[in-house]
Amino acid sequence: MTIEEKIAMLEEIMDLDEGTLSVDDNLEDYEEWDSLSKLSLIAEVKKQFGKVLSTNSIRSFKTVQDICDYFED
Template sequence: MDVQTKLNLLEDMLEIEAGTLEETISLETLESWDSLAAISLIALVDEHFEKRLTAVQIKEFKTVQDILDFME
């Protein structure tokens, strides 16, 4: 899966406008990045990437790129 497709999945999950999410964006600056988004991210990576994501791992994510790296 290419980077743009992953970004599209994240934009969908976070309910933000398509094409606005960039790898360098800090998660704490995203209004929609909250505990519900974290739970949604766990479900997203499980469904699309068949990976298990923990709360500890999510706390380590600082940027969108950190999430993309995990999706590899």
């Protein structure tokens, strides 16, 4: 996945308009980074990688970049 695709995926998960997010954005600044978005991210990781995203990993995500990095592995 390119960085643009990852950001687009996250915008889709967070129900944001295309082009809203940039890599340096803090997730906590978005009210859309809510419990439902976190469940959607868990679902996406399971679908793409077949693994379960842990609550600790989710807590460690501070910026959009952190999530993009996770999808690198």
